[in-house]
Amino acid sequence: MSIIGRLSTAIGLFLVAVALIVWALVSFLDPGTPGGYTDYTVGHSAGAPVSVNLQTVGSIGNGYGSHPTWVSYMQKDPATGKWIHDTSMILPANSVIHMTIDQYDSGSPLRNQEWGQVQGTIGSDATLNGKSFKVYDSYTGNGVGHTFAVPGLGVSVPLIGVNGNLTNICAQAPCGTLPHNVITFSFRTGAPGSYNWQCFVPCALGYLYGNGGAMSTLNYMGGFLKVVA
Amino acid sequence: MTNQSDNSTDQVHHLRRMTLMWVILSVVADILFSIFVAPHVPPGRLTETAAKDQTDFNVLFEMAVPVLFGVWIYMSYSLIVWGDKRNSNQAFSGDAARTNMKTQVSWIVVTSVTVLFLAAFGTYALIVDHGSGGGEGPNPAFAPSGALKAETAALVGKATWSPGSKNVLPVQVIAQQWKFTYRYPTFGGMESSQLIVPADTTIAFNVTSLDVIHSFWAYQLGVKADANPQVNNVAFTTTKDPGNFIVRCSELCGIWHGSMFNNGKVESQADFENWATTTEAANAANTALLPAFAWTYTPDANGAAGGYYPDGTQTPYSTVETYGSKQPS
Numbered sequence: 001m002s003i004i005g006r007l008s009t010a011i012g013l014f015l016v017a018v019a020l021i022v023w024a025l026v027s028f029l030d031p032g033t034p035g036g037y038t039d040y041t042v043g044h045s046a047g048a049p050v051s052v053n054l055q056t057v058g059s060i061g062n063g064y065g066s067h068p069t070w071v072s073y074m075q076k077d078p079a080t081g082k083w084i085h086d087t088s089m090i091l092p093a094n095s096v097i098h099m100t101i102d103q104y105d106s107g108s109p110l111r112n113q114e115w116g117q118v119q120g121t122i123g124s125d126a127t128l129n130g131k132s133f134k135v136y137d138s139y140t141g142n143g144v145g146h147t148f149a150v151p152g153l154g155v156s157v158p159l160i161g162v163n164g165n166l167t168n169i170c171a172q173a174p175c176g177t178l179p180h181n182v183i184t185f186s187f188r189t190g191a192p193g194s195y196n197w198q199c200f201v202p203c204a205l206g207y208l209y210g211n212g213g214a215m216s217t218l219n220y221m222g223g224f225l226k227v228v229a
Numbered sequence: 230m231t232n233q234s235d236n237s238t239d240q241v242h243h244l245r246r247m248t249l250m251w252v253i254l255s256v257v258a259d260i261l262f263s264i265f266v267a268p269h270v271p272p273g274r275l276t277e278t279a280a281k282d283q284t285d286f287n288v289l290f291e292m293a294v295p296v297l298f299g300v301w302i303y304m305s306y307s308l309i310v311w312g313d314k315r316n317s318n319q320a321f322s323g324d325a326a327r328t329n330m331k332t333q334v335s336w337i338v339v340t341s342v343t344v345l346f347l348a349a350f351g352t353y354a355l356i357v358d359h360g361s362g363g364g365e366g367p368n369p370a371f372a373p374s375g376a377l378k379a380e381t382a383a384l385v386g387k388a389t390w391s392p393g394s395k396n397v398l399p400v401q402v403i404a405q406q407w408k409f410t411y412r413y414p415t416f417g418g419m420e421s422s423q424l425i426v427p428a429d430t431t432i433a434f435n436v437t438s439l440d441v442i443h444s445f446w447a448y449q450l451g452v453k454a455d456a457n458p459q460v461n462n463v464a465f466t467t468t469k470d471p472g473n474f475i476v477r478c479s480e481l482c483g484i485w486h487g488s489m490f491n492n493g494k495v496e497s498q499a500d501f502e503n504w505a506t507t508t509e510a511a512n513a514a515n516t517a518l519l520p521a522f523a524w525t526y527t528p529d530a531n532g533a534a535g536g537y538y539p540d541g542t543q544t545p546y547s548t549v550e551t552y553g554s555k556q557p558s
């Protein structure tokens with residue numbers, strides 16, 4: 001090979017190596033566009049309340065990834081009205097959020113009954129099928145299926161279970177008219193920031209202490225609230 | 230002979246010069262440090278433990294400074310005064326290095342004394358400050374007086390602490406994935422997401438977990454104790470003035486570990502009493518549903534019939550012997 005040929009090969013390989021390094025660095029440093037955030041600030045006028053609708057399902061079923069048996073939250077996309085398998089939201093700061101959660105899963109006693117007490121909501125209460133409550137005794141009735149909790153905002157609400165002996169418990173999201181409880185509550189978002197929310201019922205069946213699997217995977221039993229000004 | 234005595238006067242001369250530089254620099258540096266830096270050294274002075282931690286850091290630093298300057302001054306002095314001359318054309322033209330028994334012995338003695346002093350000082354601080362805010366396990370070796378009495382009373386639902394009482398206040402720290410909650414046996418065994426403690430009070434933190442290993446780290450309080458399931462890990466500290474602090478989990482515990490923190494407050498005894506009684510009343514309905522106060526709780530990971538909980542009764546927890554006394558059955 002001629003000198004020119006060898007030189008251009010060397011330079012070419014060098015440039016490829018540099019490009020690879022730059023690409024690796026950039027993709028490592030760039031957090032990317034966070035996927036799966038549902039934006040509730042679109043068309044939102046300052047100070048107006050925001051409505052969010054979630055549902056919890058005992059097993060998400062086919063059509064939402066590789067874990068059809070996992071327990072999961074679902075979110076109703078405010079733009080399309082469709083139920084989506086995303087649990088992160090962009091919410092306006094200093095606003096009231098009206099939350100409605102349709103709970104389709106059965107329940108059990110809480111590991112820590114502390115989460116049976118409604119906390120951090122406006123009025124320190126929530127409603128269960130239209131009836132206000134402040135404390136739910138998880139050792140009675142159908143127990144608690146999941147909780148919706150935002151530790152950074154002090155919010156925690158128990159989601160009361162449906163009768164576990166029913167034969168028509170929803171096993172394929174979205175759940176529609178199958179047996180469920182409707183829990184509503186309102187809370188304030190406060191200052192801008194990123195908050196996580198999670199369920200405090202160790203509901204990941206088959207995992208150590210029930211806290212692996214769905215409890216430890218984004219879009220199942222937890223997500224982020226990005227509160228923006 | 231003449232040469233020898235010349236040499237020794239020379240040595241004394243060098244030593245005197247180095248010592249003078251060393252003393253001046255060390256004293257100036259230590260004074261500047263203690264005025265401008267020492268009061269701001271973390272973890273601050275929110276508790277006796279934190280204050281002593283700060284003092285310990287400052288003592289260590291102020292002892293390290295003379296050692297540092299001793300080494301630097303001797304090294305620079307040797308390089309400048311005894312080094313090879315720049316225009317020399319000999320292979321080795323600087324002063325020959327010689328052993329000096331006195332220097333060697335002094336070096337070994339001084340460094341040994343320094344290290345041994347710090348070891349003794351550290352041990353003293355550990356004992357006098359009742360474990361210095363570290364978790365001491367279920368049977369603390371260094372418990373402040375009255376701690377066992379207060380803790381035993383707590384177990385049977387009796388309060389020993391009240392404003393001005395100077396008694397130990399037991400507070401239980403319950404870690405779970407992914408949040409700390411706090412139980413106050415002195416106030417009806419109520420549980421709260423908030424950690425508020427009274428000023429000028431010795432607190433016995435009883436740290437445990439409902440699932441995996443976490444760690445209760447209240448940095449500004451100078452307290453750090455692992456939270457193990459089925460273990461009561463006791464850590465003591467005595468609060469000083471009111472102020473704010475942050476609690477973080479410092480044991481990697483899963484997906485939301487990074488979010489496992491909360492703010493805490495040291496409040497005046499009156500404010501604390503007010504908060505505690507108000508919260509006790511507000512939480513009464515839920516407190517009635519909590520398991521009886523115990524040092525540890527044992528959630529059943531497997532349970533019957535595929536559940537995650539032992540039996541669905543009001544006592545999903547087992548008893549474990551800790552802190553020198555059995556739990557009520």
Ligand SMILES: [Cu+2]
Nearest residue numbers: 146199203221
């Ligand atoms: Cu859950």
Ligand SMILES: [Cu+2]
Nearest residue numbers: 443478482489
């Ligand atoms: Cu943790």
